[in-house]
Structures are given as C-alpha cells and as structure tokens.
Amino acid sequence: MSEHKQPDLARRELLGRGAAMAAAGVTLAPGVMLYGVAQAKPADEPVSSKVRWGMLVDTTKCNSGCNACVEACDKEHGLGNEQHSRDGQRTQYIRKVELRHKFTGATHSLPVMCQHCETPPCVDVCPTGASFKRADGIVLVDRHICIGCRYCMMACPYKARSFVHEALTDQRPHTPRGKGCVESCTMCVHRVDEGREPACVEACAADGSRAIIFGDLNDPNSEIAQRVKTYASSEIRADLGLNTGVRYQGI
Amino acid sequence: MKKTQFMEIGGGKGFYGLLALLGAVIVAGLGAFFYMEHTGHWVTGMDNQIVWGAPHVFAIFLIVAASGALNVASIGTVFGKKMYQPLARMSALLAIALLIGGLTVLVLDLGRPDRLIVAMTHYNFKSIFAWNIILYNGFLALVAVYIWTMLDPTVKKFYKMAGFAAFVWRLILTTGTGSIFGWLVARQAYDAAIFAPMFIVMSFSFGLAIFLLVTMATYNWTNRPLGDAVIRRLKNLLGVFVAGVLFFVAVYHLSNLYATEHHGVQAFILRDGGVFTQAFWFGQILLGSLLPLALLYHPATGGSRFWIGIASALIIVGGFAQLFVILIGGQAYPLVMFPGYEVASSFHDGVINSYSPSLPELVLGFSGIGVAMAMMVVGMKVLRLAPASLADEVADPHHK
Numbered sequence: 269m270s271e272h273k274q275p276d277l278a279r280r281e282l283l284g285r286g287a288a289m290a291a292a293g294v295t296l297a298p299g300v301m302l303y304g305v306a307q308a309k310p311a312d313e314p315v316s317s318k319v320r321w322g323m324l325v326d327t328t329k330c331n332s333g334c335n336a337c338v339e340a341c342d343k344e345h346g347l348g349n350e351q352h353s354r355d356g357q358r359t360q361y362i363r364k365v366e367l368r369h370k371f372t373g374a375t376h377s378l379p380v381m382c383q384h385c386e387t388p389p390c391v392d393v394c395p396t397g398a399s400f401k402r403a404d405g406i407v408l409v410d411r412h413i414c415i416g417c418r419y420c421m422m423a424c425p426y427k428a429r430s431f432v433h434e435a436l437t438d439q440r441p442h443t444p445r446g447k448g449c450v451e452s453c454t455m456c457v458h459r460v461d462e463g464r465e466p467a468c469v470e471a472c473a474a475d476g477s478r479a480i481i482f483g484d485l486n487d488p489n490s491e492i493a494q495r496v497k498t499y500a501s502s503e504i505r506a507d508l509g510l511n512t513g514v515r516y517q518g519i
Numbered sequence: 520m521k522k523t524q525f526m527e528i529g530g531g532k533g534f535y536g537l538l539a540l541l542g543a544v545i546v547a548g549l550g551a552f553f554y555m556e557h558t559g560h561w562v563t564g565m566d567n568q569i570v571w572g573a574p575h576v577f578a579i580f581l582i583v584a585a586s587g588a589l590n591v592a593s594i595g596t597v598f599g600k601k602m603y604q605p606l607a608r609m610s611a612l613l614a615i616a617l618l619i620g621g622l623t624v625l626v627l628d629l630g631r632p633d634r635l636i637v638a639m640t641h642y643n644f645k646s647i648f649a650w651n652i653i654l655y656n657g658f659l660a661l662v663a664v665y666i667w668t669m670l671d672p673t674v675k676k677f678y679k680m681a682g683f684a685a686f687v688w689r690l691i692l693t694t695g696t697g698s699i700f701g702w703l704v705a706r707q708a709y710d711a712a713i714f715a716p717m718f719i720v721m722s723f724s725f726g727l728a729i730f731l732l733v734t735m736a737t738y739n740w741t742n743r744p745l746g747d748a749v750i751r752r753l754k755n756l757l758g759v760f761v762a763g764v765l766f767f768v769a770v771y772h773l774s775n776l777y778a779t780e781h782h783g784v785q786a787f788i789l790r791d792g793g794v795f796t797q798a799f800w801f802g803q804i805l806l807g808s809l810l811p812l813a814l815l816y817h818p819a820t821g822g823s824r825f826w827i828g829i830a831s832a833l834i835i836v837g838g839f840a841q842l843f844v845i846l847i848g849g850q851a852y853p854l855v856m857f858p859g860y861e862v863a864s865s866f867h868d869g870v871i872n873s874y875s876p877s878l879p880e881l882v883l884g885f886s887g888i889g890v891a892m893a894m895m896v897v898g899m900k901v902l903r904l905a906p907a908s909l910a911d912e913v914a915d916p917h918h919k
Contacts, residue, residue: 352558356567357561380856395638419646434558448560508705512712
C-alpha cells in the first residue's frame, strides 16, 4: 500500500523560514500577502519530488458561461484543428462543467481537466509506461511509446483524456500531438519549466476571475499551500483516494 | 474402446473452397485495418466517450473463448477423463487459433499498431494489460508444447506436465482478461472482483460452444463418424457452463442492485438503456442462455444434433451480446464524478453516450473469426489432430 506524501509543513516552515522571507510570501499589511511566482529551474536540473505542482479552483469565482480557460488552453496547445473528427472525437484538455444539484437546486460552474493524481489510474494501467508521472506530480503521456490502446481512457475517473482520431498538422513544438496517441492536460509543463503559469490560470486571472491558482503544494509559503491549509477544499472523486494535484473550493 | 487413429483432413474442393472463403474474410479485414490505420479512427464509430468499440467486442470474445476451448483437452489430460482425450489435439489447436484471431483484431485496432514492438519491449508491471501480453504469449507457447507432446511419442513423458501447466495458465489468463474490467475503479459498470471468475465461466461456455460447432462441422464435412456419446457428453457439460454464467451474471447484478450508488448504472443496463437493455434481456439472457438451456436439456431437442448446433450458435450470439453490454454499455453510462448533480459540458459529461459500429470495425472483427477458423482448417490439414473416427465404439469408454 502506498502512503500519500503530504507536505510536511511544520518541518518545511522551520527549515525554510529564512528563505521564505526573502523569496516567497511577504506580508504587506495584515491579510495582504505578496507571493512570489514559481521559480524556473535551470534546464539541466532534474525535476524534483520536493515540488508538487497543483491547482486550486475556487468555484465561487468561476462564472457560468465564461470559457476563458478553455479557449486559452486550446490556443496554447493548438487544439481544435481537427478537420474530420466528429464532435465527440475532438480533443479537449480542459472543459467547463455546469452542475445543478438534483435535490437542492444549487448550481456550480467549474473547469475539469487532468487532475494530476498522486497515484494516477492511467499510469497504473498503461501497458508500456507511456502514461507517467513526473517527480513534481505532473502526469503526462510519452508520445513516443504510447501504442494507442486507450486503456488509460477507460481508467481515468475524470474523463480527462482524448484520443487523436486523425492526422494533424501545424502542431505546437511543445505539444507534439499525433494520430493514434492519447493525450491530456500537461499542466502546461513547458511553461511551468520556464517558471511561468499554465495558460488556463493566466487566462482566468487576465479575465479578472482568478478562480484558478497554480503553485507548489509542497511549498508552505505558496499561496496555494496557504489556501488549502486555511480553507476547506475537496477532490473530485475523493473516495478513490488518488490525492489529486487539482483541488476545488466551493463544491 | 479402441486406440484412436488421427488423420489429416481435407484436400477436396470443399476444403479449398472453405479456405478461399476464409481468405477473403481475412483480406477484407486487412483492407479495413489499412483504411482505419491510414485515415485515423475518425472513420470508426468510436470517440472519446466509447473508446473501445466493436473490434474490442470481437477481440475479447475470441480471447475469452480461446482459453475455454482448451477445456476439452484439460478435462482429458488433467482430470483423466478418457472420452475427452481423443479431442485434446483439436481442442488445443482451437485455443491457439481463437487467441491469435482475437489478438489480431486487438492489435489492428490500436491507435499505433506499428508500435507493437514497443508493447513487447516496454513493460509496466503494474498494468494488467502488460501482464496479459505475457500471459497471451505464454499461453501460445505452452499450448504449442502441449500439442507437441501429444504428436511426438519421444516427448510423451511431458504430456501430463504440459497439459497441467496449460490448464493452470489458462485460468490465470482469463483471470487477467476479466480483471481488465474488474480493476477499473473509475467506471460504475466495472470495478468488481467478480469479473475474473465470471470471465472464466464465460470462457468455459463460449469455448465449448465453438468447439462443439467446429467438431460437428469437421466431422460432417469430412464424412467421418461422430458418435452420439461424445456429443451428448459435451452438450450436457455446455448446459452446465451456460447455467454457471447465468449464476455469475445474477450475482453481479444483484450485488450492484443492493448498493444505492450503483442503482443508476443498473437501471441503465436492465431497464432504460435501449439497445443495451435489449441486448441484455433478449440477446444475452433469452436467446443466449435460457433458450439454449431449454434446447440442450429438453427431451425433444436435446438428442438432436441440429438443435444442439442451434443451441451452440445461440450461446455464441449470447456471448457477443454479453460482451457488447459489458464493454459498450459500460462505457455508454457516464462517469459519476459529481454524485447528486445533473452534469453538462461541451465534452459529453453526464450524458448517455451512443455508439454505432462502422463497417470497417465490423469487417475487422469478423476477420478475427476468419483468422481463427483458417488456422483451424490449415492446422487440421497439416497435422494429425482430428481423430479418424469418433464413433461410439472408438470414443466412448463405456461402449459395449
């Protein structure tokens, strides 16, 4: 049985207090913090499990009808360029889901994408190891060894994966999509490795909603770690115990 | 009981005609494969909701039936039943043929079939799929050795051992096939340990039904004697297997009906699912189980080869219906991510998904049957696998 690795905040706080003061969170006024953005690691440095990239979606700030994150993702990764595929065959890395509670009538609007599980079912079932998780928690598909068996699509509890149904052209260099392989949200790993935020997070902020925040769940001084520590958040299908990197507030 | 003589079959016009027909089916399947592989899967009925379509129904049916087809041989070798021993060679060849037919379809429906070598060289040992690749290859090798021990007197001393190993291996193999679904925690219709034993009993039933039909056809077309004793023994066993499958299906549905969280998917399959509900009640239960049971055991039909043949064919049809319901029906029901909520999105969340198989998918699926039967026909032609006679005085140890 694998034990979930939760950030050891107390120890980290002690060790990193000095550094944190300099780099991460600085209190400007009571209740107003200035947070440092994610720092890029040098390109020759391996990805470290000291980092656990994650996202927190505040559904109370996510507007029904707003599609900014989806549009930004499509643009970033060059999605939506299928010529022949039917609606149900086109790739989506992120989609907006509208919820209405059957009994209470409560409504929510929220984005759903790969939840970047700590123990991803897609990685478990992949026969070749093409589905894999980086040390920093980002779940990816190695498109060189994906055989297109689609077992990961059967196994994903979040319906996060798409199969490329046709030959594509003009792919983005950082998203080498190809016919016959499975793909999903990369948490914009190419941006993250450069110290930038994923496209959906950036678009949501630019739109003024700031419903999605991104950061290192292992860094006790990051905004995301502070938020999940302070406020109740949840995972979709928490019953599966997958310890997702994407968490939600307000549902 | 006399010593069994084995003889190659075929050579006549009918033999080559059958081979040509099967060859045409295989060529059509190859054409369908090249078309889908070249254009991409957008020409198929599959999409991001129903990711495994008709080819998987055919492939998994054949793979499940393959391990079951070996049962006749195992009963003779492992359990020492004399009447089954003359049938062991045909049974083992049928097992190999069906497995290769099923695997052919499975591989040719991959998104990247050109990367088959990757599947053989990169293993993720936590994946039951990866284990299955090893189990399938091991099964083919073991059963080939098993046939060798039956054909070559110089290695006869390994016959028992090979037969026992193949029997144990086939049980593990079908456990692996059932666990493809049993271990899927994400979906409502799967995630149940009962899939492994249910698939084993399904394999007994489908494999024996195919074996009965192949045996009756072979002996009819080659004008070799086939006594009632063999047929009677096999058809009685087949009925037990069909009842066994019904038992597992009943336990699976009753267990799920007891848990409120599964009411949605159960109502979908059993009551509201349209084509899936019809396939379940009419295809799987009525035509594929109850009617064959009646035909096999009713005094008016149970002694008739014609009706035993019809019952076997119906069991095969019911098997396809069952896998259609499990595979496609299980995917058609939406993932439950937000219990208690109505869900809508641009990505088909919260809706019942539909699937219509395309012609190339069906042609590819049928070509798997073509591959299996062609291997069977050629195998019995080049090797001494089929007994020259299965008349009662030859095959029945109790014949007086």
